[in-house]
Amino acid sequence: MAADSTALPPASAAGVPRHVAIVMDGNGRWARRRFMPRIFGHKYGMETVVRVIDECTRRGVEFLTIYAFSSENWKRPDEEVSGLMNLVLVGVSKYLARLAGNGVRIRVAGDRSAVSDRVRQAWNEAEECTRDNTGLTVTVAFNYGGRWDIVQACKRAIADGVTADQLTEGVLSRHMALAYAPDPDLFIRTGGEVRVSNFLLWQIAYAELYFTDCLWPDFDAAELDKAFAAYASRERRFGAVPAAAPASSQPASA
Ligand code: FPP
Numbered sequence: 001m002a003a004d005s006t007a008l009p010p011a012s013a014a015g016v017p018r019h020v021a022i023v024m025d026g027n028g029r030w031a032r033r034r035f036m037p038r039i040f041g042h043k044y045g046m047e048t049v050v051r052v053i054d055e056c057t058r059r060g061v062e063f064l065t066i067y068a069f070s071s072e073n074w075k076r077p078d079e080e081v082s083g084l085m086n087l088v089l090v091g092v093s094k095y096l097a098r099l100a101g102n103g104v105r106i107r108v109a110g111d112r113s114a115v116s117d118r119v120r121q122a123w124n125e126a127e128e129c130t131r132d133n134t135g136l137t138v139t140v141a142f143n144y145g146g147r148w149d150i151v152q153a154c155k156r157a158i159a160d161g162v163t164a165d166q167l168t169e170g171v172l173s174r175h176m177a178l179a180y181a182p183d184p185d186l187f188i189r190t191g192g193e194v195r196v197s198n199f200l201l202w203q204i205a206y207a208e209l210y211f212t213d214c215l216w217p218d219f220d221a222a223e224l225d226k227a228f229a230a231y232a233s234r235e236r237r238f239g240a241v242p243a244a245a246p247a248s249s250q251p252a253s254a
Contacts, residue, residue: 015232017185019063020056021207023199024049025191026215039083044217046091053104055221057136059228063181064138067199071111071145085119088142092122096129103135109177110144111152139178146201149177153202176202183207186231190216190223208234 024045031041049066056064069084076084099106106126115123123142153175162171173179184200187207194211196204210227212219235242 016060016228017208017231018061019065019182019184019186020061021065021067021184021187021200021204022052023067023187023189023191023197024216024219025189025193027217029191030215030217038080039087041215041217042080042084042087046087048217048219049091050095050099051220052224053099053136053138054102055224057102057104059224061136063184064136065109065141065178065181065184065200066138067141067144067197069110069142069144070198071143071148072198073143074114085116088119089122092126096126099138100130100133103133104130105133105135105137106130107137107139107180108142109139109149110142111148112143114143137181139181141199144177145198146196147198149200150202152177173202178203185236186210186227188212188227190214190219206236206238208236 027041027045028038029041030044031038034040049068052066053064068088073084074081096106106129108123108127112120112123123140150172153172156175157167157171160175178200183203183205184207187196187200187204188210189195189197190212192211192213192215200207208231210230212223212227214223
């Protein structure tokens with residue numbers, strides 16, 4: 001299905017976050033409620049990913065980053081881990097052409113050394129095939145952890161010859177896995193849990209956080225609109241005082 005360009009809002013639509021990061025939680029519970037194995041929920045979760053990519057494109061989001069497999073997800077039962085790895089192969093063969101045709105650029109963040117050759121090749125193919133696209137950049141965080149990212153950025157900075165004196169927040173940011181993207185404006189977690197779970201720890205320093213009980217396979221355009229409405233209602237201060245009030249009357253606050 002090609003995106004209907006006549007229905008697109010302007011890329012700079014007020015209140016639309018440039019970069020949305022999502023922890024897609026609740027697939028297992030969604031499946032259990034249907035007396036199905038957990039992987040059934042992940043399969044439906046994949047359909048939701050494609051739907052949310054379309055909806056983010058329509059709303060003018062520039063970057064979408066999704067947590068598909070964390071560094072800690074290896075602790076899950078073997079059957080679930082292999083099911084998730086297989087889903088990468090299925091997803092790439094089923095959806096890559098369509099996403100590429102819609103201008104989506106796919107990037108993968110995470111430690112690829114630990115995944116199988118087939119999965120690594122599928123990710124390489126997705127990145128290669130979409131590298132010249134200029135639409136929504138979708139980063140799939142796969143075998144990703146925020147702490148891993150900080151450590152790998154430090155290692156790469158050292159390998160680049162950066163000295164302790166030269167190391168700044170900007171220099172480290174340029175070595176992080178998402179160096180090509182602005183920091184997320186909006187962090188969404190579905191599934192009712194209220195935690196960050198080692199996702200983009202460095203990058204979400206000033207993201208607006210949004211938590212919903214909605215299970216990921218049920219997350220749709222209306223749920224995305226609710227998240228965007230919450231985001232649009234927030235006053236982002238980045239550590240400063242509110243714009244309308246005189247600085248001298250405000251207590252110190254982040
Ligand atoms: C967390 O829900 C979800 C995951 C660990 C996997 C997310 C993967 C997908 C949505 C499939 C898309 C995959 C790719 C490769 C793009 P959970 O299983 O922890 O849910 P629960 O808390 O209800 O058990």
